[in-house]
Amino acid sequence: MPDRATRLLVARHGQTADNADGLILGRRDPPLSAVGLQQARALALAVKDAGLAVVWSSPLRRARATAAIVAEATGARVSVLDALAESDRGAWEGCPVAELRRNEPTLFVAFETAADGFAFPGGESLSDQVARTRTALDRIAEGPQPALVIAHVGTIRAALLASGRRPPPEADIPHATIEELVWPPPN
Numbered sequence: 551m552p553d554r555a556t557r558l559l560v561a562r563h564g565q566t567a568d569n570a571d572g573l574i575l576g577r578r579d580p581p582l583s584a585v586g587l588q589q590a591r592a593l594a595l596a597v598k599d600a601g602l603a604v605v606w607s608s609p610l611r612r613a614r615a616t617a618a619i620v621a622e623a624t625g626a627r628v629s630v631l632d633a634l635a636e637s638d639r640g641a642w643e644g645c646p647v648a649e650l651r652r653n654e655p656t657l658f659v660a661f662e663t664a665a666d667g668f669a670f671p672g673g674e675s676l677s678d679q680v681a682r683t684r685t686a687l688d689r690i691a692e693g694p695q696p697a698l699v700i701a702h703v704g705t706i707r708a709a710l711l712a713s714g715r716r717p718p719p720e721a722d723i724p725h726a727t728i729e730e731l732v733w734p735p736p737n
Contacts, residue, residue: 556691558731559597560699560706563608563616564589565725572647575702576639576673579611589726590616594623596728602626603694606686608634608701616726617700626698633686636702640673647721662719664707676708683708691733698728 564586568575582590593616602624607617609630621628642650651658660668669675683705690697701709706729707717713735723729 555732555734555736556695558687558690558697558699558733559600560701560709560729560731561593561616561727562703562706562723562725563610563612563700564593566612568644569725574639574642574645574647574650575612576636576643576670576704577610578643582612582615586612586616586725587619590619591623593726593728594620597698598623600624600696600698602696602698604629604697606631606634606690606693606697606699608632608636608705610635610702613700613702620698620700629693631686631689633682633689634699634701634705637670637676637679637704637708638674639704640670642670642673664711664717676711679704679708680711684712687712687731687733 564582566580566586567583568578568580570583597620603626605617605621605626605628607613607628607630609632614630617628664676687709690699703720703723706723707720709731710717713731
C-alpha cells in the first residue's frame with residue numbers, strides 16, 4: 551500500500567459490436583468496433599496532456615486496443631495486469647441484457663444494484679471481483695504516477711465498491727469515459 555493516497559484515473563474500454571447489441575461480454579474477447587475505436591481516440595485526446603507515466607490494461611483485447619491508442623497519443627507505456635480482467639460471467643456470457651432482465655428479474659436486480667452476495671450463475675462472485683480489483687489497485691497505486699487504468703464496466707464497479715462508493719448500474723457507465731478514484735480510499 552502506498553504511504554499516501556493516490557489519484558487514479560479509471561476508464562472503460564471503447565465499445566464492441568457485442569456491447570452495441572446489448573450482450574453480456576464477461577471474458578468473451580471481441581475487438582473494438584469502429585465506434586469503439588473513435589471512443590478510444592477521444593479518450594486519448596482527453597488525457598493527452600495529463601503527463602501519464604503508464605496506462606494499465608486488462609488483458610482482454612478491447613481494453614488492450616483502447617490502451618494502445620491512449621499510449622500512442624500520450625507516450626505512456628502500457629502495462630497489462632490480469633487482475634483487471636472483466637468478471638467471469640458464467641452462464642450469462644453472450645446473453646442479451648434484455649433477456650436476462652426479463653427471464654431472471656430477481657437475480658438481474660441483484661446484479662444491477664451490486665447486492666451483497668451476488669454471483670454470476672456459474673461464474674465469479676462480486677466479492678471475489680472486488681478483492682481481485684482491490685489487489686490490482688494497490689499494485690497500480692504503488693507504481694509510477696499519474697496512471698490511467700483501462701478496464702471493464704464490472705471492474706470499474708468493483709473499484710467503486712472497493713473505494714467505498716455504490717456503483718451505478720452498468721448501463722450508466724459509458725465507454726471510454728474517465729472515473730477518478732482516490733486510492734487507498736480514506737477510512
